[in-house]
Amino acid sequence: MQMTQSQKILAAHAGKKSVAAGDLIMAGLDLVLGNDITAPVAINEYRKHGAGCVFDCQKIALVMDHFTPNKDIKAAEQTKQVRDFAREKGIEHYYDTGEVGVEHCLLPEKGLVVAGDLVIGADSHTCTYGALGAFSTGVGSTDMAVGMAHGKAWFKVPKAMQFRLHGKLRKWVSGKDVILHIIGKTGVDGALYKSMEYCGEGVANLSMDDRLCICNMAIEAGAKNGIFPVDEQTLEYIAAHSKRKPQVYEADPDAEYESVTDINLDEVPCTVAFPHLPSNTRTFDDMPEVRIDQVVIGSCTNGRLSDLQVAAEILKGRKVHKDVRTLIIPGTQKIYLDALKLGLLEIFVNAGCAVSTPTCGPCLGGHMGILAAGERALATTNRNFVGRMGHPSSEVYLGSPAVAAATALNGIITEPAGL
């Protein structure tokens, strides 16, 4: 039986020689993730069923990143509930204000995910870790609770779509543009229940940050997971961040794909998703003049060091437009510190940006940058649904850090190459 990379990881974790698309399997987990919004619901469920010890106190990550620093009393109660649970169960990887980062920036950096892992997270962007060659997918709180208790989850083995990448991205074009370009073509449910598997010689030309960004938004095409092959760059990244040994799974040469798409990275343009779907994409040869009130650079999609470096390159020695509130949110404390050492934070502050502690905050309309009625934001985040960043009549446009920085300078959606 020829298998895709995703299917091989699922088979290995289900103790099976092979699996086929459509099989329903029970598989062992390497990591179970939850955050300050989803973990409380999971803990309620956990306690309701009188579950005792967790399956492995090293293999659960509880990341307090969404409404932290606690935005109000209710949010504070929720993190307290998770903190108490983590202490009671001896869960090692509990991250709170001061240590916390945006979960999908934090976990790879902490080395908690390596190639070959099977990971579930009660957060839809858990698919990010496919960049490391892991099978990783978002679930709900009950799945998380059962995962914490039993170390297992059920999966329907997915079919796959293959994306063959060729060439190299042009200046100012990034992984964000690649994934928006793909979602613009597939639609928000074009990959429903499926794996998005990447391959081709172009992979080597994508940084780990680009790959993490591309896998992060697999869910916006409806996919179960996104996954990259493991190459030297992946192994170097894992060796630099984790003590665990990666397990490399490669797709069989004759593995079955529902579709195969060739993408020439050289031809991918800077791409922006208009309200209110990530698939509603436009490029700059067809860009109306859209005035922007707020720019957000950060999130689990684009809060990594290279994202901040690109933004700083554009903002250095310049001032953001007087009508644009510009928020810079480093994804983790380490990224914050690295940005500080590299002088990026000084560039941002001098340009008139607000630099925030790591948080998901505005991305989900939680706090730290909410939009008023009718306001528009250009954000490097991943969703632009109705009301996502604030008032239901506000609008979110999704773009790369380069487009975001250029837009912050001009006050209208701007292509970085034209500056």
Next chain:
Amino acid sequence: MAITGKVIRYGDNVDTDVIIPARYLNSSDPKELAAHCMEDLDKTFVDRVRPGDIMVGGQNFGCGSSREHAPIAIKASGIACVVAKSFARIFYRNAINTGLPIVEFDGEIDEGDQLEIDFEKGLLKNLSKGSEGNFPPFPEFLQKIIAAGGLFKAMEEPL
């Protein structure tokens, strides 16, 4: 088991952000969540929904965030079942895990129609239009989870 209810209808890609906006996720209390269900898409929903009503969507119902608060809010608002042409996969899992009945069905259904849904027979009747159609039953594996009263209980027995 069969249920009968009146349709409240929405379109494609109903996302979990409009089912229950994130600003209300500082609570996991079903009643509090239900009080804001669908608020950003349909401000009238909370006032007009009646226990036993059936929510109908198009393609990709429940896309977006993994928040289990979404099926919890829908269920607590009194909705007896969600019928959609297709469901986003995390919402599908969450609905099964939280005991919100869902049906994948592609047929003509309008706002206010009266539906009768027989889960065992896999039969959906549109009483207002005098039409009917079948929908596929859940795989046996998932039926065991539903029959056991949820995933946690099902895990106590080997699946």
